[in-house]
Amino acid sequence: xxxxxxxxxxxxxxxxxxxxxxxxxxxxxxxxxxxxxxxxxxxxxxxxxxxxxxxxxxxxxxxxxxxxxxxxxxxxxxxxxxxxxxxxxxxxxxxxxxxxxxxxxxxxxx
Amino acid sequence: xxxxxxxxxxxxxxxxxxxxxxxxxxxxxxxxxxxxxxxxxxxxxxxxxxxxxxxxxxxxxxxxxxxxxxxxxxxxxxxxxxxxxxxxxxxxxxxxxxxxxxxxxxxxxxxxxxxxxxxxxxxxxxxxxxxxxxxxxxxxxxxxxxxxxxxxxxxxxxxxxxxxxxxxx
Numbered sequence: 001x002x003x004x005x006x007x008x009x010x011x012x013x014x015x016x017x018x019x020x021x022x023x024x025x026x027x028x029x030x031x032x033x034x035x036x037x038x039x040x041x042x043x044x045x046x047x048x049x050x051x052x053x054x055x056x057x058x059x060x061x062x063x064x065x066x067x068x069x070x071x072x073x074x075x076x077x078x079x080x081x082x083x084x085x086x087x088x089x090x091x092x093x094x095x096x097x098x099x100x101x102x103x104x105x106x107x108x109x110x
Numbered sequence: 111x112x113x114x115x116x117x118x119x120x121x122x123x124x125x126x127x128x129x130x131x132x133x134x135x136x137x138x139x140x141x142x143x144x145x146x147x148x149x150x151x152x153x154x155x156x157x158x159x160x161x162x163x164x165x166x167x168x169x170x171x172x173x174x175x176x177x178x179x180x181x182x183x184x185x186x187x188x189x190x191x192x193x194x195x196x197x198x199x200x201x202x203x204x205x206x207x208x209x210x211x212x213x214x215x216x217x218x219x220x221x222x223x224x225x226x227x228x229x230x231x232x233x234x235x236x237x238x239x240x241x242x243x244x245x246x247x248x249x250x251x252x253x254x255x256x257x258x259x260x261x262x263x264x265x266x267x268x269x270x271x272x273x274x275x276x277x278x279x
Contacts, residue, residue, distance in 0.1 A: 021231035034240075036217050062229045070213055070221040070240045072189035078236035082229055 015108045016083035024055065024063075025078040028093045028101055034069035050075055052094045058087035083109045161212045161219035162250055162260070171250060171258040178249035178261035187241040187267040194249045196233035196259070206233035208252040215245040241267045 016022050028050065035047025047069065055063040062081045075093070086109045093101045156164070162171060177195040184190050198206045205228040211221035224235050233251070241247070244267045250260040 025236075034217075057229070062227065064225040066223040066225075068218055068220040068222060070211075070216050070218060072238040072240050076236075076238050077224075078193075078234075079224070079226070080230050080232045080234055082231035084229070 014106060015110060018083060018085075018109050020083045021080050022083050022107070023078060023080050024089070025076070026053070026055070026091055026103075027074065027076045029074050030093065030095065030101075032067075032069065032071060032073045032075060036069065048096045050093045050095045052092075053077055054092045054094075055079070055081070056090045057081055058085055083107065085109055155217060156219050158212055158214045158219060158246060158248060162248060165208075165210050165212070165223070165250060166252070166258045169256070169258050171260050173260060173262075175259040176249050176251050176261040178247075178263050180247060180263045180265060182263070182265060184241060184265055184267045185269055187243070187270045189238045190241055190265070190267075191236070191238050192247070192249075193234065193236035194251070194261075196251045198233045198251075198253065200228055200231055200233055202228045203254070205230075205254045206251050207254055209233065209235055210250045210252075211237075211239065212248045212250065213239075213241065213245055214247070216240065216242045221247075241265060241270070243267055243270050 030050050031048070032050065033045055033048045035044065035049075037045050039045045049069055049071070050067055053065040053067065053075070054061060063079050065077055067075060081089075086107065088104050088106055090104045091102065095101075175197040177197070179193045179195070180190065192211065194209050194211070196206045196209060198204065200206065206226050209224045209226065211223075212219050213221055221239050222237060226233060226235075239247075244265060247263050247265055248260055249263075250258060252258055
């Protein structure tokens, strides 16, 4: 999990008061190939979707999602969490091929 | 569409835009652990009601407490914004455990299942879904007391998703 994964995380307003509800919007680049389409040669393009998304806050899982082919390409997921402590939010997207894309964001809780 | 992005509940927010980066770890060995029950063949999908029943385990599902926002008329079924807001105090003793989305006429009935806890503070999720054709879409919620609630929406789709064919483009 290289630090460069954080490069695209927006750096604005990552400070919250303790107990405040913060909204997290996560967007990842992925084709979400459904497995129902045919390629130029007439063969079915194998399914490859992100099937699981997990958000951990200071190491503890606070949100997760199981996704199916009916989730649009480049999955967008918005959810909320209560600001409890200064720490790291980590995000993982896991696809059918077992590939994991990861990102993280620091939050300062006052 | 701005209602999906202007949420007064959050004065602090994190917008994570992650591009495909080939440095991702390969999670060997664990790739096969998460197994979904994909019923029957590709052409025999469960009905909407069967899909909801498999989510609830047969428990009664009441209408209400779930606010499901989706446009009634959609031009592009490839990415339809949806949001689900469930009425719940989101405390340790009374919160939403899961929010699920189901469709009536896509090749597969499941859309997504979101796992929440009291730590969410608020039971609200938003995402973008694919709709293969005009159909009914359902948002269902499981509460910590074991009760189930849902909301249905009928959507007309003018340009469908899922059936586009790469060979003809």
